[in-house]
Amino acid sequence: MFSGASDMSTQNPFLSDWSGPFALPPFAQISDADFAPAFEEAFKQSRAAINEIADNPEPASYANTIDALEQADGLMDKVAGVFFNLTGADSNPEREALQRDLSPRFASFSSETVMNEALFARVDGLYHNREALNLGAEQLRVLELYHRMFVRAGAQLEGAAKARLPEVTKRLAELGTAFSQNLLADEREWFMELGENDLDGLPDFLKAAAKSAAQERGLEGYVITLSRSLIAPFLQFSARRNLREKAYIAWGKRGENGGKTDNIDIVRETLALRQERANLLGYDTFADFKLEPEMAKTPEAVRELLMAVWEPAKAAANADAARLTELMHDDGVNGDLEPWDWRYYAEKLRAAEYDLDEAELKPYFQLDQMIEAAFDTANRLFGLTFHALDVPLYHKDARAWEVRKGDRHMAVFIGDYFARSSKRSGAWCSRFRAQSNLDADIRPITVNVCNFAKAPEGEPNLLTFDDARTLFHEFGHALHSMLSDVHYPMISGTSVARDFVELPSQLYEHWLSVPDVLEKYARHAETGAPIPKALLDKLLAAENFDMGFSTVEYTASALVDLAFHSDTPPVDPLARQAEILKGLGMPAAIRMRHATPHFAHVFSGDGYSSGYYSYMWSEVMDADAFAAFEETGDPFNPELAAKLHDHIYSAGGKAEGADLYTAFRGSLPKVDALLKGRGLPPAP
CATH class of the missing domain: 1.10.1370.40 (Neurolysin; domain 3)
Structure with a gap:
């Protein structure tokens, strides 16, 4: 499936209606060769639709502008929906090459759209006249989001700034694609073969998974890859400290191995261009720009949340490190506890404290x-x-x-x-x-x-x-x-x-x-x-066991992300990362969950840039939300489930997040719910 050249004498499957069950993509009929011509036609159709909206001689109305914009990318959504899912879930060299070509084209097309003065004039006119349009709540929300999207993408810029911003966004798209493909290459290429003498401590389920990984690569014996589902339990169970160290270092060095897949220069340029983008749009820092439409609103609010969790988590992690060091010394291993030791001795401690054996579980x-x-x-x-x-x-x-x-x-x-x-x-x-x-x-x-x-x-x-x-x-x-x-x-x-x-x-x-x-x-x-x-x-x-470790490795990543985008872009990102962690008092035996060269959330695109904190921001709400069910004594309380459905799961972006959550719960929660859920004491 998806291999070989497309028979160009037959119609491209993307250019006809999909009549199969539930209009699913006809995967069996699609070849890699179909994507490029389908995208060409999609760009052509989307550009024509945008120009038709912008050049419409009729006065702007909600129907001929906003509704029309929502319907302008039908073919593009169809093609991109298949292609970009495949580049993440089942990539190959052909798809990666096309992705490298498409990323800057999408950025340029987006800039072309939002910089279209006639189009923005229509959106802007509707926005400023919105109170007189007799719009429904959802229509008003969508209009406001469109206007915000255009403004934040530079529609109001003039002169040199207007010319420069599309260049910046195009280059950022290229860098994000390169970052993710470099990371995938490092993860794909590294593996560690294990012989029968290298299996000390490994439970049967891990041996079976390592054997399956070897078979996938056409090898005999056992293989550990950089997939978390293999490497994390290997670090948890392997009694071979030298092999744990080898695997851990490879895991931590993804994107930082020199050569063509190294991501350090990409990170440096990305941070500089993001700062330039924010400045062009009138913001002091990229974090100020990125956080403005989020629930948090400001970098200060994000840092306040993260630091409220950091100190209790660090105290718990340091206490655990001392106990793990004792266990290691009892094993006859002298010296300091290292990152490749933590999971191994934490598993021993968990087994001792809770009589819980992962192999039994x-x-x-x-x-x-x-x-x-x-x-x-x-x-x-x-x-x-x-x-x-x-x-x-x-x-x-x-x-x-x-x-x-x-x-x-x-x-x-x-x-x-x-x-x-x-x-x-x-x-x-x-x-x-x-x-x-x-x-x-x-x-x-x-x-x-x-x-x-x-x-x-x-x-x-x-x-x-x-x-x-x-x-x-x-x-x-x-x-x-x-x-x-x-x-x-x-x-x-x-x-x-x-x-x-x-x-x-x-x-x-x-x-x-x-x-x-x-x-x-x-x-x-x-x-x-x-x-x-x-x-x-x-x-x-044992659910909250080792919570200090997991909270520290996550929060450290979030704080580094925030600092990178709140300060002057670093010339040496790794040196700046080390400086930030030293200032936080990062426990020596714990590393960031996502070190900068493989921090895909932040550098494969703009999605979580300045936003990795969002897991913890949401956790404050999810702890409080589930407490609502616990308070009723019924985790499936029908009345609460109906409210959860109506205000959270089915609501999409009908309203701001704070309003949706308040409609469900009655008020916004405080960080105490998160600390309690993680078994951590309140911040001093």
Whole structure:
């Protein structure tokens, strides 16, 4: 699938209607050669539609301007929805080459659109006359967002600034693509072969996953890759300290290996250009510019939140480091605790404190059972049902379900769960098609992509509890997309403020820990027996174990991201990173969760730049939101679930995040809810 040249004598599949089940992309009919000509036609059609709107001799109206803009990119959305999902989930050299060509073209086309003076004049005129237009609430919201988008993209600039900004945005697009492709190359190319003598301490499930990874590469024996689902448990269980060190250093050096895949120069130029972009638009720093439309609004508010968590987390982590060092010395290993030691001795400490053995626990977390648990939770909260589909998809590991609510078709959900060398690292939710009902009831096609270790053929695919939490997290994003009920694509599903978008996903994680969910779906892979209550109790009691470590590694990354974009761009990003961490008093045995050269959230594009804090901002809300259910004594309280559906999961971007949350909960929460949820003391 997707290989070989396209037969140009037949019509490009993107240029005809998709008449298959639920108008899914006809993956079996699409070749890589179809993308470039389809994009050419899409640019042509979108440009013609934009020019028609801008040059319309009729006075600007909501219908002939805003509605028309929402419908201007039909073919582009269709082609891009397939292509960019594939570049993340199943890349190859042909797609990467086209992506490098497309990134600056998209940036230039976007600049051309927002800099179109006639077009902006129509949007601007509607905006300033909005009170007299008798608009509905959703229409008014979309108009305001369009106006803000044009202004923040430079529509009001003049002279040299107006000429320079498109050059900056085009170059930033090129840099973001290069960063992500360099990172994927480093992750794809590195692996560590293990012989039978290198397996000390590894549980059977990890051996099976390492054997499967070797088979994927045509090798005998066992292989550890830079996929988190392999390297994290290897660092947790391997008794071979020298191998842990080798693997950890490779993991930490992604994007920092010199040569053609090194990302340091890309980071330096990206930070400088972002600062220039902000200055051109009248902001002191890029963080000031980026945070203005978010819930946080200012860098000061973000730093206040992060520092309220930093000091308690650092104190907890330092206390844990002392205990782990003792365990290491008891093992006869002298010297300081190193980053490649932390997970190994933390697992020993967890086993001692909670009598909890990951190898005993993992057989109860089968992938298929956890998928069913996520589905059942959605059914109990929102009345959704999931029905397996037998349809061609873009990869043999992907699978699909029709999502219904009663007799109504709600969405198609695609799950792509296993790690492979063609897939970028991490886990994410995306969509092939967004929900809208502007001129028809368009239901979404949503995809979750993960990187779980694949078991050898015939063996059950087992997850860690953290893997299961990741599955629930991404499915929370998927529900935000699939339950969307808005008119306009611009505010559909997850099209919300960056520091609000993680609320539905992080909130959904809480239901994984509901005892009756685990009792029903955490069943042993061989016997089918439910997880014993004693083991379940130990698992839940240990949920906040090592929270100092996880909070420090995350918060350090968020603080470095914020500092990079709040200060003068550094000449040497790594030196500046080290300076920031030293000033924070970073514990010596912990590293940032995402060091700068592989910080894809921040440097693969603008998405989370100055915004990595958003996971924690949303966590303040998700802790408070789930507390609402706990206060009723029913984690599936129907009245609260209905409010959650109406104000959070189905609302898209109908209103500002603070207003949506307040409509659900009554008021905004304070950071205390987060600290309590993480088992950390209040900040002094």
